Amino acid sequence: MLKNPAQKYRQFAPINLSERTWPSKTITHPPIWLSTDLRDGNQALMEPMNIDKKVRLFKLLINIGFKEIEVAFPSASQTEFDFVRHLIEEKLIPEDVTIQVLTPAREHLIRRTFEALHGVKRAIVHLYNATSSVFRRTVFGLDCPQTINLAVTATQLIKELATEQPNTHWQFQYSPETFTATELNFAKEICDAVLEVWQPTPQNKAIINLPATVEVATPNVFADQVEWMHNNLKFRDSLTLCVHPHNDRGCAIAAAELAQMAGAERVEGCLFGNGERTGNVDLVTLALNLYTQGIHPGLDFSNINEVARTIENCTQLPIHPRHPYVGDLVFTAFSGSHQDAIKKGFAVQQPNTFWEIPYLPLDPKDVGRSYESVVRVNSQSGKGGIAFLLEQDYNLVLPRRLQIEFSQIVQTVMDATGKEMSSSDLWQLFEKEYLQQQEPFQYVSHQIYQSEENQGLWATLQKNGETIAIHGEGNGPIDAFVNALDLGVRIYNYSEHSRNRGSNADAVAYVEIVGDSISSSLHGIGIHSNIVTASFIAILSAVNRAVKTEVSLTKHL
Ligand code: KIV
Ligand code: ZN
Numbered sequence: 377m378l379k380n381p382a383q384k385y386r387q388f389a390p391i392n393l394s395e396r397t398w399p400s401k402t403i404t405h406p407p408i409w410l411s412t413d414l415r416d417g418n419q420a421l422m423e424p425m426n427i428d429k430k431v432r433l434f435k436l437l438i439n440i441g442f443k444e445i446e447v448a449f450p451s452a453s454q455t456e457f458d459f460v461r462h463l464i465e466e467k468l469i470p471e472d473v474t475i476q477v478l479t480p481a482r483e484h485l486i487r488r489t490f491e492a493l494h495g496v497k498r499a500i501v502h503l504y505n506a507t508s509s510v511f512r513r514t515v516f517g518l519d520c521p522q523t524i525n526l527a528v529t530a531t532q533l534i535k536e537l538a539t540e541q542p543n544t545h546w547q548f549q550y551s552p553e554t555f556t557a558t559e560l561n562f563a564k565e566i567c568d569a570v571l572e573v574w575q576p577t578p579q580n581k582a583i584i585n586l587p588a589t590v591e592v593a594t595p596n597v598f599a600d601q602v603e604w605m606h607n608n609l610k611f612r613d614s615l616t617l618c619v620h621p622h623n624d625r626g627c628a629i630a631a632a633e634l635a636q637m638a639g640a641e642r643v644e645g646c647l648f649g650n651g652e653r654t655g656n657v658d659l660v661t662l663a664l665n666l667y668t669q670g671i672h673p674g675l676d677f678s679n680i681n682e683v684a685r686t687i688e689n690c691t692q693l694p695i696h697p698r699h700p701y702v703g704d705l706v707f708t709a710f711s712g713s714h715q716d717a718i719k720k721g722f723a724v725q726q727p728n729t730f731w732e733i734p735y736l737p738l739d740p741k742d743v744g745r746s747y748e749s750v751v752r753v754n755s756q757s758g759k760g761g762i763a764f765l766l767e768q769d770y771n772l773v774l775p776r777r778l779q780i781e782f783s784q785i786v787q788t789v790m791d792a793t794g795k796e797m798s799s800s801d802l803w804q805l806f807e808k809e810y811l812q813q814q815e816p817f818q819y820v821s822h823q824i825y826q827s828e829e830n831q832g833l834w835a836t837l838q839k840n841g842e843t844i845a846i847h848g849e850g851n852g853p854i855d856a857f858v859n860a861l862d863l864g865v866r867i868y869n870y871s872e873h874s875r876n877r878g879s880n881a882d883a884v885a886y887v888e889i890v891g892d893s894i895s896s897s898l899h900g901i902g903i904h905s906n907i908v909t910a911s912f913i914a915i916l917s918a919v920n921r922a923v924k925t926e927v928s929l930t931k932h933l
Pocket of ligand 1: 416478504551553554585587588589590620622
């Protein structure tokens with residue numbers, strides 16, 4: 377990189393718009409959406425789509441709810457031409473959907489475009505030519521009047537050819553390509569000139585599309601450019617003002633949103649931001665940004681994964697795992713503090729109230745994603761996430777100190793493997809650590825009786841494979857069982873809950889034991905249909921774990 381980039385790059389000159397109004401506007405309704413996935417998106421692919429894929433994508437766009445779809449650049453290739461013919465001849469265009477096609481300002485290409493559209497009920501013919509000074513000078517060698525003449529002559533021909541096909545309802549769209557780098561006065565002059573030819577009316581509006589062909593400045597500058605055009609274009613009540621942001625500076629979403637505040641009524645873009653270079657503006661993000669403000673975008677992403685997989689298949693491009701609203705990881709929290717906050721949010725969130733889950737701007741369910749992936753456990757995670765998954769998927773509500781104990785066990789495994797643990801991995805580890813502890817003691821049966829002052833208990837256990845009987849008394853069955861074991865341990869904490877609903881619900885008992893021969897407290901867990909049996913199993917689970925780690929306990933055995 378250069379020490380002084382100013383030698384090579386210039387700052388974009390601000391727009392002199394002292395009376396700008398867009399900063400105090402808010403977006404209150406969705407724009408008219410135009411998907412250009414099949415044109416701009418397709419043009420940008422290493423391997424452009426074949427007809428089958430195009431049809432598949434066209435149907436997807438219709439299912440999502442697009443009413444205006446730019447389907448092709450028919451004069452660019454035979455496949456593009458054939459696809460338009462296919463849509464028309466196979467009657468694949470629904471009554472309420474208008475297709476749009478792109479054409480450059482060249483006579484034979486315009487004629488070919490109209491050939492492709494023969495017999496269509498409704499169409500938008502989208503004419504473009506580049507208008508910025510670098511294009512006028514370097515690419516075309518045309519001055520301003522010649523550039524205007526090119527656009528005007530092309531519009532005249534489009535008007536003529538449209539008149540020759542009176543059974544089609546024609547709409548005209550003009551794009552001063554490279555608008556963002558075009559002098560505003562000149563952009564207005566050329567748009568006014570083509571509109572003068574077309575003569576739009578409030579009943580049959582023309583579309584003026586302002587492309588950020590290349591994003592050249594901060595999005596507020598784009599908003600100023602759009603507001604200036606909005607205020608200065610002729611025929612304003614007879615045209616729909618549209619924007620077409622690209623994402624070179626990574627600001628396409630912001631640019632499209634500010635542009636709507638500045639007067640744009642229509643937005644062109646692609647699903648998940650496919651398109652030339654850094655892509656077109658991502659229509660999914662724009663739509664779901666509206667949705668999370670309580671405004672229905674008029675597009676349906678209830679099954680966003682299906683949309684994503686179709687787009688990936690058609691474009692052969694992967695969607696980034698952190699792509700807003702759709703990436704594999706965007707409804708997932710790895711860090712402990714995030715998991716903890718999400719878990720607490722879910723615990724208090726009531727149905728049919730405003731969504732207030734920390735760190736999650738959108739309910740994953742609304743786009744067909746499940747909570748399953750919300751909390752994932754890796755080495756950054758804390759006890760909150762682990763407890764959340766065990767509660768959500770296995771109906772275990774771990775007491776707080778057990779959460780801490782088990783999270784340390786999980787951490788040790790993850791430090792060794794370096795891998796994330798799924799909910800079922802956690803369950804397997806949990807089972808192994810607490811529920812499958814059968815050595816040296818395994819519960820077989822018990823009988824309780826009431827003595828004069830105490831409860832008494834006879835229990836049969838397996839000890840290292842041998843059957844033994846133990847006896848004890850205490851102020852309750854748990855106390856009696858601990859006394860019967862006679863291992864010098866005490867119950868420090870005990871809790872229980874039912875694991876599932878219904879009459880044959882399992883009970884889960886959690887015990888935390890301490891003892892002179894145990895350096896720090898240890899937990900044990902028992903699951904059984906009988907709560908007393910579950911408690912005894914929990915005590916044995918804790919004792920068995922203690923025997924493994926606490927050598928000094930063995931002297932009691
Ligand atoms: O990005 C662009 O300028 C275009 C035009 C053809 C509208 O795609
Ligand atoms: Zn484009």
